[in-house]
Amino acid sequence: MKSVNGNEIIQVFESWSPKKYACMPNDPIGLAIGTLNKPVTKVLVTLDVTNEVVDEAIDNGCELIIAHHPPIFMKLSNLRTDNPKGALYEKCLKNDIAVYAAHTNLDVAPGGVNDLLADALQLENRKILEVSFEEKMMKLAVFVPVDDADALRDVLAKAGAGRLGHYEACSYTLEGKGRFRATEGADPAVGEIGELHIEEEEKVEVVFPQSMKNKILKAMLNNHPYEEPAYDLFTMDVDTNKQGLGRIGKLKQPMTLREFAQFVKVQLDVPCLRAVGPLDRVVQKVAVVGGDGNKYIRAAKFAGADVFVTGDIGFHMAQDAEVEGLSIIDPGHHVEKVMIKGVAEKMASLCADQKLPVEFIQSKINTEPFQFI
Incomplete structure (x- = not known):
């Protein structure tokens, strides 16, 4: 396959999910490891960058990884290769694999993480939950x-x-x-x-x-x-x-919270989840935020949501939501894995339109750190 320059691929990506959409201060988005100024024929799309994911990129002959979660989240005080993180970065560099991160800009972008989650939950008449741009x-x-x-x-x-x-x-x-x-x-x-x-x-x-x-x-x-x-x-x-973070819309038909919890498990492919609120309560208007949505509980309530779907809900935040009559479904942070298929398919389409011959491979590595016993 004829190669294209990595910068051309990222220009296409940023035409859809530009850096200006990032809504977290100092969000470490963009090129994290390596260089984009090189030929690229294959791109691996992943939620996280782990040793297993880098091995997957090597096995598939990928020169570039596009990830949702930045591999370098905090500023480095050193770059030692005798610790796990440093060894990961070294592996990428030795195998000439560049890593590009699209974090909150991909959450916000139309067709990005939050729209993909809303698609999975089949939300109709959706709107942005909180405008950030x-x-x-x-x-x-x-x-x-x-x-x-x-x-x-x-x-x-x-x-x-x-x-x-x-x-x-x-x-x-x-x-x-x-x-x-x-x-x-x-x-x-x-x-x-x-x-x-x-x-x-x-x-x-x-x-x-x-x-x-x-x-x-x-x-x-x-x-x-x-x-x-x-x-x-x-x-x-x-x-x-x-543009903004989160989406709010309506289910095609009302459900009890118990029925909706089962629906979420199937649609977002999770083995279990946490629920807040009476399980026999009827819900129809749904707010969703990918990842950690603790900061958006009030926005969901103000927007009139019956139930808020998000991850990493804290104990006291759950109590406050319950008092205010807002039900919560917490399927975990890892449901953002919907971006793997979504980004790979979107980028394949955009690059085909630009006549850029590049293959996008969907990572098959499960990077969920939690085990359910």
């Missing part, structure tokens, strides 16, 4: 010959324009006539020098986050048939790009 949206209106409009729309969509929630390639088109006269020195794509030309055109409108302005304009200008494209650019005061 917000930026203005912009609109590009560009005039293009009818015969070239589809190609330009496709280019703009691939550059990231026209993404609205769970929809992509969104645009609006209005047909009309463009008039212009090319003067001496021009090199017109249509029409003749000195003659007034009338061209059947389409006005193509797309929206995008403000931070993507330069990328979208470059894509439009590099692929427009006209020497001097006519376009308008607006900053939108009403619409904003909002």
